[in-house]
Amino acid sequence: MRAGTLRFLLIVALLVAVGAVYLLRSRQTAETVDGRLTWIATAQQFGPVGYRDPAGAISPDGAWIAYSEGRFLRVRPVDGGPILDLAAGSAQIRYLAWRPDSRAIATDGNSAGGYVVYDLAARTRMPLFAAQPAGLRQPAWSADGKTIAAIVGAREGNELWKFPADATPIDAGRGERIRQLAGAASFPAWTPNGTIACVVVKDGRSRVTSPCGGDEIRTEPNADAYGPIAFSRDGATLYLALAGDRGTVDLWSAPAGGGPSRRMSSFVRDAYAPSVAADGSVVFRLQSYRTAVAIVSADGGPTSPLATFQSETPSWDPTGHWLGITYGTWRRVPDDAKYPDIAQDAGIIGVDTAHPASAPAKVVHNSVSEDQSLCWSPNGKWLAFHSHKDQSDDVWLRAAEGDGEPRRISFLGRGAETGWPRWSPDGRWLLFDGASKDTRRSVIYVMGADQESGTTDKDAREIQVQGLDAEMSHAEWLPDNAHVAVVAKEGPGRHVIFTVPRDGGDAHVVYRFASEHDAPGLAVSPDGSAVAFIAPAADGFFQVFRMPLAGGVPVQVTTDRTNKTQPAWSPDGKQIALTVWSYEGQFWRLR
Numbered sequence: 100m101r102a103g104t105l106r107f108l109l110i111v112a113l114l115v116a117v118g119a120v121y122l123l124r125s126r127q128t129a130e131t132v133d134g135r136l137t138w139i140a141t142a143q144q145f146g147p148v149g150y151r152d153p154a155g156a157i158s159p160d161g162a163w164i165a166y167s168e169g170r171f172l173r174v175r176p177v178d179g180g181p182i183l184d185l186a187a188g189s190a191q192i193r194y195l196a197w198r199p200d201s202r203a204i205a206t207d208g209n210s211a212g213g214y215v216v217y218d219l220a221a222r223t224r225m226p227l228f229a230a231q232p233a234g235l236r237q238p239a240w241s242a243d244g245k246t247i248a249a250i251v252g253a254r255e256g257n258e259l260w261k262f263p264a265d266a267t268p269i270d271a272g273r274g275e276r277i278r279q280l281a282g283a284a285s286f287p288a289w290t291p292n293g294t295i296a297c298v299v300v301k302d303g304r305s306r307v308t309s310p311c312g313g314d315e316i317r318t319e320p321n322a323d324a325y326g327p328i329a330f331s332r333d334g335a336t337l338y339l340a341l342a343g344d345r346g347t348v349d350l351w352s353a354p355a356g357g358g359p360s361r362r363m364s365s366f367v368r369d370a371y372a373p374s375v376a377a378d379g380s381v382v383f384r385l386q387s388y389r390t391a392v393a394i395v396s397a398d399g400g401p402t403s404p405l406a407t408f409q410s411e412t413p414s415w416d417p418t419g420h421w422l423g424i425t426y427g428t429w430r431r432v433p434d435d436a437k438y439p440d441i442a443q444d445a446g447i448i449g450v451d452t453a454h455p456a457s458a459p460a461k462v463v464h465n466s467v468s469e470d471q472s473l474c475w476s477p478n479g480k481w482l483a484f485h486s487h488k489d490q491s492d493d494v495w496l497r498a499a500e501g502d503g504e505p506r507r508i509s510f511l512g513r514g515a516e517t518g519w520p521r522w523s524p525d526g527r528w529l530l531f532d533g534a535s536k537d538t539r540r541s542v543i544y545v546m547g548a549d550q551e552s553g554t555t556d557k558d559a560r561e562i563q564v565q566g567l568d569a570e571m572s573h574a575e576w577l578p579d580n581a582h583v584a585v586v587a588k589e590g591p592g593r594h595v596i597f598t599v600p601r602d603g604g605d606a607h608v609v610y611r612f613a614s615e616h617d618a619p620g621l622a623v624s625p626d627g628s629a630v631a632f633i634a635p636a637a638d639g640f641f642q643v644f645r646m647p648l649a650g651g652v653p654v655q656v657t658t659d660r661t662n663k664t665q666p667a668w669s670p671d672g673k674q675i676a677l678t679v680w681s682y683e684g685q686f687w688r689l690r
Contacts, residue, residue, distance in 0.1 A: 286326025
């Protein structure tokens with residue numbers, strides 16, 4: 100075995116296993132002391148970009164564990180057994196709530212909007228509401244199953260509502276507005292006595308209030324609280340996640356009336372989202388998110404690491420000696436809870452398989468917001484990158500040398516989620532994906548640019564694609580500067596690679612394939628003859644494939660048993676940089 104291959108396998112094993120080591124240490128300690136901590140299930144996510152931690156909870160009777168994997172709902176016995184055969188959703192499932200009888204689960208994951216309810220006995224998936232109110236989120240059943248509480252985003256702000264649950268689907272017209280809520284509100288939870296509590300963010304402080312929007316439950320320590328939250332069956336104890344000093348959260352228990360709290364977990368990653376079973380046991384979720392930039396020959400062969408720290412989204416400088424990367428972690432406190440702030444920064448590493456980087460050689464941008472996926476102009480003078488700087492969600496530009504202030508060059512608006520910018524080979528155009536200003540669907544934009552002066556057009560223009568109904572994911576230039584290659588989603592689990600003129604027109608389909616990876620990236624060879632993409636392989640992992648743009652049979656490039664994403668072809672056409680990743684949520688039970 101080559102030294103580079105062995106080194107890569109060791110680093111991958113380290114990245115994937117570090118979280119397990121902490122889990123096993125904690126598990127061994129807990130089980131040695133009183134046998135309270137038990138692993139229940141692991142949810143595998145389908146990619147590090149475009150996903151959030153899986154939803155999950157134990158059933159009220161303690162017999163089942165339910166969790167999401169992308170758009171799939173997994174339900175199986177807590178003590179092991181087969182997973183129930185349930186219909187897939189049409190979008191990612193990021194929230195679920197059990198009905199008190201443990202026979203049904205409400206989830207999101209409906210691309211048309213609205214929540215659905217899975218009947219576990221009948222194996223059906225039906226709308227939860229006959230006509231769901233706009234802005235409704237996070238429905239939760241009362242303990243007797245007769246009422247559903249939910250947060251509704253109204254014009255004047257968040258509101259708490261209740262709906263009778265005696266009809267299927269639920270008649271929202273019989274709903275009752277309980278109160279207006281001051282500040283952002285989330286994760287309503289019923290107490291055993293019928294009070295609805297929730298998490299409210301006001302004046303920058305995130306606290307549990309009971310009733311929802313009312314008095315704060317004062318915990319000691321007095322730290323920011325994060326949902327979901329849950330109450331013990333006797334109503335005496337509140338379970339919640341509290342922010343620590345590392346930017347992560349741990350699971351805590353607190354008196355329901357407030358007071359000194361007790362830490363129930365201590366991990367290097369986020370531990371949160373408690374749910375409570377009839378026997379008093381508490382199930383929580385532990386996040387495991389790991390990425391590292393690596394490289395492989397474009398003709399296939401062993402994969403070698405280029406970084407030993409958390410890194411992703413590689414892009415090449417014009418000389419082929421450096422890679423732009425995104426580095427940092429994905430954590431509950433600065434990321435999901437304070438979006439669009441995300442603990443990711445943009446930097447540069449050298450391309451040296453003999454000495455993988457342990458830190459960025461240069462930091463390009465490290466604001467408190469997400470900074471991601473830098474791209475050099477062909478002359479090497481400018482860097483374009485995605486950022487949430489100044490509450491934006493756009494493309495920014497800065498000089499490649501020196502410490503000049505970045506300048507925002509796209510203006511799609513907050514929530515438009517611009518993608519990874521790419522310069523045309525002649526330096527006259529910038530390409531990126533983002534939400535359509537009209538339909539909010541993901542489209543491809545092109546913007547005029549001057550790589551000598553760094554000036555750009557004021558507005559980006561949407562590339563009108565004819566002949567395909569798809570959500571655009573990522574685009575790369577062809578060498579003629581007049582055409583682009585695009586990877587897009589034609590529907591749940593269905594992807595298409597095509598080319599289209601820069602000025603818009605008919606899509607020329609190159610390849611269609613099935614994959615649950617929503618943001619896999621794409622690469623085009625420097626001579627424009629081939630494309631590299633990510634697809635599930637026979638070994639069960641997402642691997643790099645290449646194929647001629649003229650059409651043909653894909654050839655698998657990577658073969659080691661790790662997940663890959665975000666291929667980037669080197670300027671000399673000989674190598675492909677990529678991201679190796681592992682992303683999962685582990686569910687543990689505390690008795």
